[in-house]
Amino acid sequence: MPNDHSEQAFLDHGLKLTRSRRAILHVLGDASEHLKIAEVHRRARTLDPRIGLASVYRTMDLLARLHLVTRVHMDHRHRHYARQSQDHGHHLVCNGCGRVVEFSECHVDRLARSLARRTKFQIEGHSIELFGRCPDCRRASRMGEVRKPDRRSSDRGRSARPSKHA
Amino acid sequence: MPNDHSEQAFLDHGLKLTRSRRAILHVLGDASEHLKIAEVHRRARTLDPRIGLASVYRTMDLLARLHLVTRVHMDHRHRHYARQSQDHGHHLVCNGCGRVVEFSECHVDRLARSLARRTKFQIEGHSIELFGRCPDCRRASRMGEVRKPDRRSSDRGRSARPSKHA
């Protein structure tokens, strides 16, 4: 989000600040949600239509390596990225329909400290996902159905913008 | 793992117990690790070479919907599944090289209860991932490098079988 900070980080690591990278940083700076690659690409192209998809992949990888964004696991079909600073919404995902509810409470600090000590990793972030059944799907399964997933509604449900906030 | 239980679950839901499904249940029953689709397919074919990849996808989807198996998010490139009962290895992933260390301690019970109450979800499982830098990557970055990920070692690191257990 501090865009200048990101740009500086690039330079500090001897990386060039190119048109594409600047555009992508802008996109990420403006976004308030998690974005998947295709969406970053789409938005970046409104700033500069020349930007290629491969560059988006490359830049997002770099940003992740610089800890400016974090990969979040929202579904299996797409990569999603969140800015480092917003990386604190965790997810409750419905196994039935894919609906996602965000929540923020978590207490992994103790766990993180203990793992850091044992593994000598330097812990930088975390993500928690819980899986279950939303009320609608519970009702459906009480009625004996095995709901075949509906592609469209499932895609909607698993989209980047979680439907509710707990 | 209780194979008969799984087979029964199929019948209970009016689903047929076919050769392929039986083979896949066997594979899952024998496996002690998370498996990705391609691996399930490979193993199932040693039991019955006729099984097609599409059937593996279809069966794994069904199993997930029957709660006999859970999707776990180990990397972005593949789906991974774990048997419901073994869904309790969590991961510490190195942001630098992708190395994965498994750990088992976690205290999400309270969190789960509180979310269940607030959202009316029925919680069925969870996954925790922490991200950081492994000792090797910390050393490298102290030397100013931005390690470009090495495809091969990264693939090894992110594979289904974590390298170490904490």
Added chain:
DNA sequence: TTCTTATTGAGAAATTTTCTCAATTGAGGG
């Protein structure tokens, strides 16, 4: 056994990600 329909396997198609390579461009030095 026969019937009915869910399920299958194979391959095509779609989707996402990675790779390759010639052309461009950023940043530093002169």
Added chain:
DNA sequence: CCCTCAATTGAGAAAATTTCTCAATAAGAA
């Protein structure tokens, strides 16, 4: 300001993963 050179790019090909289609098969009920 211009040069130089390596980093970076865009485009498209290629790879990898997932989904779809459809005729053929086989599981389970009668």
